[in-house]
Amino acid sequence: MLRPLVLLAIIVALAVGAAAQPARAQDKLVRDGVVAIDCDGATEGIQENCTYDTGETFLVKVHIAEAPPDGYNGFELHVSWTVPQLAYRPSVELDEEFLEPGCPTAGRTNQWIVDFQPRPAVAFVCLNPPGSDVRLAQGVPVEIEVTCWAGGDGTLDPARSLLWIRGNSIAPVDQFRPLTREASVTCRPKSGQLGDIDCGGTVDSVDAALVLQFSAGLLEPLNCDYKGDMTQNGRLDSRDALLILQNVAGLI
Ligand SMILES: [Ca+2]
Numbered sequence: 001m002l003r004p005l006v007l008l009a010i011i012v013a014l015a016v017g018a019a020a021q022p023a024r025a026q027d028k029l030v031r032d033g034v035v036a037i038d039c040d041g042a043t044e045g046i047q048e049n050c051t052y053d054t055g056e057t058f059l060v061k062v063h064i065a066e067a068p069p070d071g072y073n074g075f076e077l078h079v080s081w082t083v084p085q086l087a088y089r090p091s092v093e094l095d096e097e098f099l100e101p102g103c104p105t106a107g108r109t110n111q112w113i114v115d116f117q118p119r120p121a122v123a124f125v126c127l128n129p130p131g132s133d134v135r136l137a138q139g140v141p142v143e144i145e146v147t148c149w150a151g152g153d154g155t156l157d158p159a160r161s162l163l164w165i166r167g168n169s170i171a172p173v174d175q176f177r178p179l180t181r182e183a184s185v186t187c188r189p190k191s192g193q194l195g196d197i198d199c200g201g202t203v204d205s206v207d208a209a210l211v212l213q214f215s216a217g218l219l220e221p222l223n224c225d226y227k228g229d230m231t232q233n234g235r236l237d238s239r240d241a242l243l244i245l246q247n248v249a250g251l252i
């Protein structure tokens with residue numbers, strides 16, 4: 001008597017499972033969302049290919065380009081950039097970059113992504129408390145300023161970003177890795193005196209001293225700091241200062 005009932009239950013379970021399968025797959029696609037980098041945040045739309053002069057600073061927007069109708073509970077948006085072509089300088093006030101006003105837990109951390117191409121990154125995190133009515137939908141929750149530091153082709157990549165459907169104050173649950181779209185930036189080398197970090201029109205020992213002070217964290221960013229990068233490696237250090245002094249002395 002039991003056997004036909006068990007068999008019937010299995011058949012019904014299988015049928016329900018088969019019927020639910022396509023819906024679940026579709027639901028997952030929607031919930032994965034899309035995060036895209038707009039390398040020309042000053043204009044409408046999402047530009048994924050941009051060209052700037054070396055030394056030029058531009059606005060980059062991180063778009064949640066697709067989201068479910070009821071939005072997300074939180075996000076962890078990452079942006080990594082290639083060096084030495086690109087440089088990111090964090091704003092002093094977080095809310096200049098973090099545009100999501102309804103987020104009670106806003107955070108920004110600098111990171112270093114280590115894989116086949118180690119590169120710096122920054123992460124913006126927002127998580128609403130459980131039961132919160134605040135939902136994050138499609139839009140631009142983050143914008144940052146990036147500078148073309150050296151000539152060449154670079155990328156801005158939102159890889160490793162996460163979107164959260166539900167969460168709690170201790171640990172997020174239901175994380176989804178969205179599809180991500182990076183942006184390519186070409187930095188045109190600009191003619192100008194390499195080494196002239198103060199944009200004074202000449203290269204002298206003052207420039208070398210400024211490089212040393214900058215690398216020691218004693219100076220605020222300068223307008224022409226990219227020109228001090230004699231080694232073109234995306235950083236200012238004592239080697240750059242030495243090369244400027246050798247240049248001044250006519251040794252190179
Ligand atoms: Ca100078």
Ligand SMILES: [Ca+2]
Pocket residue numbers: 228229230231232233234235236237240
């Ligand atoms: Ca350097």
